[in-house]
Amino acid sequence: MSIRVLFFASLADIAGMRETTVDAAAVTDVNSVFDHFAHRFPALENYRSSVLFALNSEFARPRSSVRDGDEIAFFPPVSGG
């Protein structure tokens, strides 16, 4: 029963990893997953107002609900091109 969690760019540096999992029973929505990791890595709080969320490779809102098997990604505003 787990949710795959990905971090990119500056958020991966803060978390010290690009990928981990979280117990699906411990979280309800995308925001609660962010809270979970912001508690573990306090510097993530600096990104609370700018972080973008993706749920299963599509942009998601903080209140999007999550469930077992989902993939969530956290990343800063994009800078490709």
Place this chain on the structure above:
Amino acid sequence: MKSPSSRRSVEVNVFRLVREPIDIRKIVESIQKPEDGAVVVFEGVVRDNSNEKPVRFLEYDAYESMALSKIEEIGSRAKSEFEIRDVAIVHRLGHMEVGECSTAIVVASAHRGPAFDACRFAIDTIKKIVPIWKKEFYQDGEVWIEGAH
């Protein structure tokens, strides 16, 4: 005569993430057809400075599966919203030196107007919604660049 399956694989390949240098000529050759009257090429290239600070080189990172699906989405929107015949979008990832091409957009169309417009739409939208990030390396450090929120 091309079989339907080989034709399909050619179309899939016009949207790509690569780690090697981008060959613009090859992309143009892969999409240009006799009925095209305009081929517009945009190349995003690595600049040697950022806010007047010298840049030594760049690295691009991506959420690859989502980046590719967003690039495909931008390509199909370009084709449905502008009077163009085809579009190719290639973004390079990894280490890039000053002057190298990081992004290539090639639009083929009967006429130049929609080709320019679609090309502009594609690069502007890439910069907004495709999960790719650039890191600038300076003499004295490195910084992840974050886009406008």
